[in-house]
Amino acid sequence: MDADDWISAVAADGRELGRLCRERPDTTVRSCPDWTGADLLAHAAGFCRTLDELFAGRREARDPAVVVPPDEALRTYGDDLAALLRLLTATDPGAPVKNWSVLPDDAAYWFRRAAHEFAIHRWDAATTADGEPEPVPPDLARDGIAEFFESFVATAFAYGFMPPKEATLVVELTDLDETLTQDLPRPGPTTTMRGSAPEIVLAFWHRRDPVAFHAGGDRAILEAWPHI
Template sequence: MDLARQMQSIDHDAHRIADAVRRNPTGRVTSCPDWTGADLLAHVAGFARYLTDLFAGAADNDTEFPKVPPAEAAQTYDADVARLLRTLCDTPPDAPVSHWAAVQQVAASWQRRAVHELAVHRWDAETIGGDPAPVDQDIALDGIAEFFEVFVTTGIQAGFVPPAQATLVLEITDTGTRREEHLPHPGSVTTMRGTASDLMLALWRRRDPLAFHVGGPREMLEHWPAI
C-alpha cells in the first residue's frame, strides 16, 4: 500500500470518526462499552498527539500515552488530526522513527499502524446507535497482515503470548484467498471464514471470532486475546 493511499484512508476515517461522535458524543460505543463517543474521540486525539511528538523527537517508546480530556478533545481533534496527517505525509517512509514493536524502526511502520488504528476506531465510532460500514478490503487485508506480522510476532518474542503448536487458517471470501499462520509452530488447525473486513475485526475482537469459526479446535478463538 503506497503512502498516498494510507493518507487517504487515515483522513477519511478520521473525519468519519468525528462525524459519528459529534452526532452523539454521550452515546455508548457498542464495541468498546466502557467508552462514550467523547471518550473515543479523546483516545484518537491522544494517539495523534503521541505520534506527532514521536516523529518530532519530542516523545519516545517510554513516553506515556497522552490522556486528553474529552472536553479538550472536542475542541482540538480536527487540529490534532491535521498535524498528524501533515507529519505522516511529509516524513519519508524510511526515516528513522522508534517503535515499541519488533518491526523496522522507521516511519513506514507507524504510517501503517495509523491506518489500522483509525480504521478500527472508525468502525467503533459507527457502532454508536448504528450499523458500521465494513473496513475497505485493501485496508482490511493489510490490517490482517499487520496483526500477525507485528502484534502476534512481538507478543511471542516478548513473552506476552505463550508460544503454541497451533495453526490458524483464514479463508477470505471476498478475495478467494487463504492465509495460514503458525503460532509460531505448526499444529492443530483452526479455520475461520469471512470477508477481509469480518476477519480483521474478529482478530481485533470487534466481532466475535467464533462467529467465523468453520473448523478445528474452537479453544484458540474462545481464548483469543482482547486488545
C-alpha cells in the same frame, strides 16, 4: 498498500470518526461500552499527539499515550488530525522512527498503524448510531489482518506476552479468494477461520466474536483469542 494509501485511509476514517463522535458525544460506543463518543474522540486525539511527539523524538515508543480530556478533544480534534496528516505527508516512510514491535523502526510502521487505528475506531464511532456501521474496505481490512499477524502476534510471541503453541491458524478470506496462514508460533494442528476480510479484521480486534468464524480444527484457539 503503500504510504499514500495509508495516509488516504487516515484522512477519510479520521474525518468520519470526528464527525460521528461530535454528533453523539454523550452516546455510548456499543463496541466499546466503557466509552462515549467524546471518550473515543479523546483517544483518537491522544493518538495524533503521541505520534507528533514520537516522530519528534520527545517520546519513547513504549511510553504511555498522550492523554487528552474529552471536553478538550471536542474542541481540538480537527486540528489534531490535520497536524497528523501534515506530519505523515511530510515524512519519508523510510525515516527512522522507533516502534514497540519486532518490525523495523521506520515511519512506515506508524503510517500503517495509524491507518488501522482509525479504520477500527471509525467503525467504533459508527456504533453510536442506529444500524450497522459501514465495513472496513476489503483491501484495508486485508492489510489490517496482515498487520495484526506481523506486528501484534509476532511481537507477543517474541517478548513472551503469549504462551507459544504448536498450532497453525488458517484464515480463508471468502471475498478476496485468498488464504492466509500464521504459525502460533510453531507449525502444528490447523485451526481454520472463514469469512470476509472486513469481518475477520473486526474479529481479530474482538468487534466480532472470533469463534463465529470457526470453520475447522481446535476451537480453543479462537475461544482464547487475546484482547489487545
